[in-house]
Amino acid sequence: MLFTAVVYGLSLVHSINALTFGFPYGSQKVRGVNLGGWLVLEPWITPSLFDSTGDSRIVDEYTFGQYQDRAKALATLKKHWDSWITEADFKAIAAAGLNHVRLPIGYWAFDVSGGEPFVQGQLPYLTKAITWAQKYGLKVIIDLHGVPGSQNGYDNSGQKKSYPLWHTQQSNVDRSNAIIKRIASTYKDMTGAVPVIAPLNEPAGYFGDDVMRVVRQYWYDSYGNIRWPYRTSRQSNTVVMIHDAFQPSSYWSNFMSWPNWEGVIMDKHVYQVFSVAENQMTNAQHIQTACAKAADLTSNTLWTVVGEWSPAPNDCAKYLNARGVGSRYDGTYPGSTRVGSCDNLTGSGANFTTEYKTFLRQFWEAQVISYEKAQGWIQWTWKAENADEWSYQAGLKYGWIPQKPTDLKYSNICI
Numbered sequence: 001m002l003f004t005a006v007v008y009g010l011s012l013v014h015s016i017n018a019l020t021f022g023f024p025y026g027s028q029k030v031r032g033v034n035l036g037g038w039l040v041l042e043p044w045i046t047p048s049l050f051d052s053t054g055d056s057r058i059v060d061e062y063t064f065g066q067y068q069d070r071a072k073a074l075a076t077l078k079k080h081w082d083s084w085i086t087e088a089d090f091k092a093i094a095a096a097g098l099n100h101v102r103l104p105i106g107y108w109a110f111d112v113s114g115g116e117p118f119v120q121g122q123l124p125y126l127t128k129a130i131t132w133a134q135k136y137g138l139k140v141i142i143d144l145h146g147v148p149g150s151q152n153g154y155d156n157s158g159q160k161k162s163y164p165l166w167h168t169q170q171s172n173v174d175r176s177n178a179i180i181k182r183i184a185s186t187y188k189d190m191t192g193a194v195p196v197i198a199p200l201n202e203p204a205g206y207f208g209d210d211v212m213r214v215v216r217q218y219w220y221d222s223y224g225n226i227r228w229p230y231r232t233s234r235q236s237n238t239v240v241m242i243h244d245a246f247q248p249s250s251y252w253s254n255f256m257s258w259p260n261w262e263g264v265i266m267d268k269h270v271y272q273v274f275s276v277a278e279n280q281m282t283n284a285q286h287i288q289t290a291c292a293k294a295a296d297l298t299s300n301t302l303w304t305v306v307g308e309w310s311p312a313p314n315d316c317a318k319y320l321n322a323r324g325v326g327s328r329y330d331g332t333y334p335g336s337t338r339v340g341s342c343d344n345l346t347g348s349g350a351n352f353t354t355e356y357k358t359f360l361r362q363f364w365e366a367q368v369i370s371y372e373k374a375q376g377w378i379q380w381t382w383k384a385e386n387a388d389e390w391s392y393q394a395g396l397k398y399g400w401i402p403q404k405p406t407d408l409k410y411s412n413i414c415i
Ligand SMILES: *[C@@H]1O[C@H](CO)[C@@H](O)[C@H](O)[C@H]1NC(C)=O
Pocket: 343, 344, 347, 348, 350, 351
């Protein structure tokens, strides 16, 4: 009885306070790119920044600040922030017919109160990015990509480690909540430019319920922090994008769903490169797997966007599996079985064969078709120094990505 009353009360609030999102999610497709490797460093996106340190202990942004002169680290980062993504990129992204950018940022841009060695100075670039997005009519998803202790131990969380520690300390979660509150209150009246906040990228749910218990509570807390930033009963129009924590759609069945909750999007990341079996797949198998994914995406109760994916069919990109770690595809990754040489499967698209480029286009189109059966997609990533198979910009240049994402050559590829 009480439950019914609560549900009824919330429904009533919704019908009075119908939210107005900054983009018509559910009726128009999300088509976007991630701005990876900019405000959060990734060794594989910009290997030169790591190689030029001359110190092999520098494997992530934490050690980037820890093991070199701080003034030098800041100067390198400042130059990178000023050049990796500029206004011209926003212009080109809009011209390519995309409507969203997802922008990863780490907690350390906001808070190094725990004494972590991270170098700060990223935040003004978030502000710039939003100004540029407004100018070119792009929507920004602010994505908290790393939290204190690390939520997954990947280098792209800021700190590479074998077991993540974010979920093991309430103080880590408290610091994350404070950052989400700050982001939500900063952008609460700008949902035309920042329609979505994604409170945490890729928490490592595969470590079990110790992690998932904390993640579920964090999604609830984030919903409150994002939806009620005015410190009154007034609700914001900001959409909350929660990651699936690598759990299947069935796990999340009815989680945060209408009518008790409103304006929640499920973010799923889909790659076919992080296992030996996937690296061994034929081109036809890659395409078939992409097409088959639609069934899972559309079985979610929540709106679902594939917030990361790529046409890369192998893990050949240098440092993709972390700095100093090899590739499964060419057998240099521990415990892997060689499929073949990585030569001309990564690096510059100028070296890719016509057959490879044709396959990249087919695989790209199969994924776009499949993910648009749900609410859309955001490719990882706009650019990479020397891994064109991952780069939207390079795909446009060499022709395996169409100049407009709706200009498909293989529109029947999933039939
Ligand atoms: C093309 O491949 C060759 C041999 O693998 C390499 O030396 C060269 O740098 C590549 N070209 C570009 C433009 O990356």
